[in-house]
Amino acid sequence: MQSVAAALARLGDLAATAAVSRLAVAFETAGHELALVGGPVRDAFLDRGTNDLDFTTDASPDQILAIVTPISEAQWDIGRQFGTIAAKIAGETVEITTYRTDSYVDGTRKPEVVFGTSLDEDLLRRDFTVNSIALRLPQMTLVDPAGGIEDLLDGRLRTPATPEQSFGDDPLRMMRAARFSSQLGFQLDDAAFSAMKAGADSIRRISIERVNDELSKLLKTDAPRAGLELLVDSGIAAIVLPELPALRLEIDEHHHHKDVYQHSLTVLEQAIGYEKSRGKLQSPDLVLRLAALLHDIGKPATRRLEAGGVVSFHHHDLVGSKLAKKRLRELRYDNDTIAAVGKLIELHLRFFGYTEGAWSDSAVRRYARDAGDQLERLHILTRADVTTRNRRKADRLGFAYDDIEERIAQLAEEEELNAVRPDLDGEQIMSLLGIRPGRDVGEAYRFLLELRLDEGPIGEERATERLLAWWAARN
Missing domain, CATH: 3.30.460.10 (Beta Polymerase, domain 2)
Known part of the structure; x- marks a missing residue:
């Protein structure tokens, strides 16, 4: 100051x-x-x-x-x-x-x-x-x-007029209060917070475009956690982003699991840290931050209380991806952002199978191929998703991810993994098989792509032999 x-x-x-x-x-x-x-x-x-x-x-x-x-x-x-x-x-x-x-x-x-x-x-x-x-x-x-x-x-946020009058004049100011609390690191005045809680429903009067803009500005701050907690505690998030407060799952005395809401906020904080320290993304990266915040929103719908005090969330990655895309469409985010966030949430658990046994080169290629242009964001999201206090477990996961990144980099250098394609293109496939554009060409292309991922580059001659053998067996 x-x-x-x-x-x-x-x-x-x-x-x-x-x-x-x-x-x-x-x-x-x-x-x-x-x-x-x-x-x-x-x-x-x-x-x-x-x-x-x-x-x-x-x-x-x-x-x-x-x-x-x-x-x-x-x-x-x-x-x-x-x-x-x-x-x-x-x-x-x-x-x-x-x-x-x-x-x-x-x-x-x-x-x-x-x-x-x-x-x-x-x-x-x-x-x-x-x-x-x-x-x-x-x-x-x-x-x-x-x-x-x-x-x-x-270091205080206070309205010039009474907060009821100020927020009544423009309800979006309640979301701006959340954003400024994060952006400036200031404490919101108690009277203003009370007015936010009482007037939360008036946020419905604000256009979705303005809500989108303010939410995005909050997520782009260096430390959005405080602002997000204000939105949740005031009841505004229940209207504009209901999946976030829904993460506050009840925990009974017999079944225990981590606090998914607090975990998600911690993942967001850690993702921002990696975003800055790795320096490979343009910061602030809204796609990464949305994915980090929403990566577990499929858990409430998939929560199951199992025998022995275990809580499961099977397929919460797939469910969460669908829920995130639906919410982001309602908030009028662009199609590229929606698709990228959905893909990251869908893939965010994929890595954890890597720690259960060594992946083949084929599995590593598939991981990188499925991530596509979201690979760096997936690297960050997966690392940020480790919030355990068990230092040994955290180190084991960190070392495993170091290993998979090194293998991806090595394969990329050897095989130009960023542009994985079959050894034969569509024109060559049609010429060799004597067929016209259609479903058969697509199936042949996918066969060669799977071959490429499983075995790496094999060259046009061997690819031709394998394609003709596949075609003969198929017919």
Whole structure:
């Protein structure tokens, strides 16, 4: 946490940049107010970098456009109805929004926007006090009507208005509370948490697209656990991601198993650690994090209490994959994300057979082939899924996975495993067998692919012999 003087010094450096100084002069010349607001001001106090330049003004959207057009390389209307105009100035993208208030009426999913005339009123309608601090430009005056600086110092998330009013104006702020608790490492105010619990059902008024965006932002933070726990404890997760609280399975005195909910959160934390330390994925990796969080959601549906105090979850990988794809479709994730997460969950148990006996090269090839372009994510997910406190067991699993990764790398080097294909292609198959495109070609291709996986590359001559023998026996 920076001192006020240090934060002002950082903000002074920002205000001196070409983009901000040109904008400040232009608005002052036009007779309008301008203030840097929200994230950039907050992050100056937290000594964090920021990529956003957000401003607020008493000018209307049309007036904003007229002011920025002469000093910018480009301008675009990203939400005129919400009062927001964007522009590129001196190579920097800026967003300028008219003072406003938002509220949802009559159970609608879209807010009703009313433009205002006061900076203080605009700040007091914002989500949290730590985001309700502004810097007037070019005067370099801090404006903090809600006590946001004090809350920054205390590491506290609090709403400028009553939490009931704030969350009532925009229920998505409840999910933003979860995200900021993780992103900033701040403690949510007790009154705000109580309001979240009481108003959880109002999240249904928010469009699925906005819920998706906020959930994704939370998962992309460095430490999403605290925010996810807030969503579960407040009851919001039961509405937007019900599979997560469903992992809190009851444990009776006769049947014992690990806490699946806490295990899943730990797997997510460990996956993030591997994601960063291995450095092979672009971080943050949303697909990996979704798969880590949801990898065991098939367990509640497959839970069986067996004799001797054993609890089983047979086929929870397959069931979980289907449930995850269904939920992600409902949350409007794109098809590639849905398919990748589903595949990772379906495959996440496959490795554990490796520790029961040495796999043949064929089995290792199949493992890598089935993972395809998700192999690195599968490596991470499988490693992260080891949460046992038994150090000997954890080491044994870790050494086993080191071994399978080494074997995959060796086979890839020897055989170009990343592009495993039969030794003959479709055109060659049709020419050799004298057949036209159709089912027979597909079956012949699959025969050769299985041969390739079982025996490795055998060359075109031997592949031709084996194909002709298979075809003769088949017919």
